[in-house]
Amino acid sequence: MLFDFEKMTPMQCFEFLTGTVVPRPIALVTTVSPEGIVNAAPFSFFNIMGIEPPVLACTVLPGPDGRMKDTGRNILSAREFVVNLVSESMAEAMNVTCIDAPADVEELGLAGLQTVASDVLKTPRVAGCPVAFECVLHADVPLSTSQFIAIGRIVRAHVADAFVVDGAKHIFDTPGLRLIGAMHAAKWYARTSDRFEMVRPTWAEWVGRKLI
Numbered sequence: 001m002l003f004d005f006e007k008m009t010p011m012q013c014f015e016f017l018t019g020t021v022v023p024r025p026i027a028l029v030t031t032v033s034p035e036g037i038v039n040a041a042p043f044s045f046f047n048i049m050g051i052e053p054p055v056l057a058c059t060v061l062p063g064p065d066g067r068m069k070d071t072g073r074n075i076l077s078a079r080e081f082v083v084n085l086v087s088e089s090m091a092e093a094m095n096v097t098c099i100d101a102p103a104d105v106e107e108l109g110l111a112g113l114q115t116v117a118s119d120v121l122k123t124p125r126v127a128g129c130p131v132a133f134e135c136v137l138h139a140d141v142p143l144s145t146s147q148f149i150a151i152g153r154i155v156r157a158h159v160a161d162a163f164v165v166d167g168a169k170h171i172f173d174t175p176g177l178r179l180i181g182a183m184h185a186a187k188w189y190a191r192t193s194d195r196f197e198m199v200r201p202t203w204a205e206w207v208g209r210k211l212i
């Protein structure tokens with residue numbers, strides 16, 4: 001079946017994309033408002049995007065009322081944000097942070113989560129998240145009213161000691177992080193415990209095995 005994205009509404013595009021592009025990693029984004037309120041919200045329009053400079057990107061979609069979400073407003077004013085990665089044990093707390101609370105409510109408190117000071121940013125990270133990236137806003141790419149891609153340049157990263165196998169070599173217990181991914185219908189999630197291994201082929205091996 002062929003689908004014409006040029007004839008689809010934004011909501012239809014949302015349903016289509018989130019129903020097909022799975023699993024998506026989840027960024028639990030912390031920001032601070034101009035009034036000093038710490039905000040947290042999950043984002044699955046998220047991924048790593050480059051290494052020189054090291055960047056990641058999150059898309060702030062329009063809020064249900066069409067207005068800019070608190071996270072977006074805070075990123076644009078503070079020019080910084082923290083991406084905290086979400087493990088299975090933090091799934092329910094992460095879900096609470098997506099509540100459509102007023103801007104003066106600290107969602108982390110509702111979720112029973114606490115913050116830890118960042119190394120260089122004023123924005124704190126989330127205690128208990130196995131990995132956190134301190135990011136300064138590298139660029140904001142407007143998509144429509146109240147919607148933009150926040151490209152963050154990673155300036156610091158924190159990995160919980162329990163998952164650091166060899167810090168100097170950047171070797172981590174990645175499966176041990178037990179990160180979760182977002183699936184479809186805005187309520188399904190995936191674990192990362194079902195893995196398989198596949199070594200990348202090289203041309204030299206391919207020719208050597210007379211596979212051509």
Ligand SMILES: Cc1cc2nc3c(=O)[nH]c(=O)nc-3n(C[C@H](O)[C@H](O)[C@H](O)COP(=O)(O)O)c2cc1C
Pocket residue numbers: 026039040041042043044045046059060061062069070071072094095097098099100101182
């Ligand atoms: C798993 C998950 C992923 C989400 N991904 C996004 C996303 O990529 N972009 C977005 O704008 N909202 C996303 N949301 C919804 C926001 O988290 C939600 O609108 C939140 O209330 C925004 O909070 P804020 O107004 O404090 O920024 C997601 C929610 C969940 C539970």
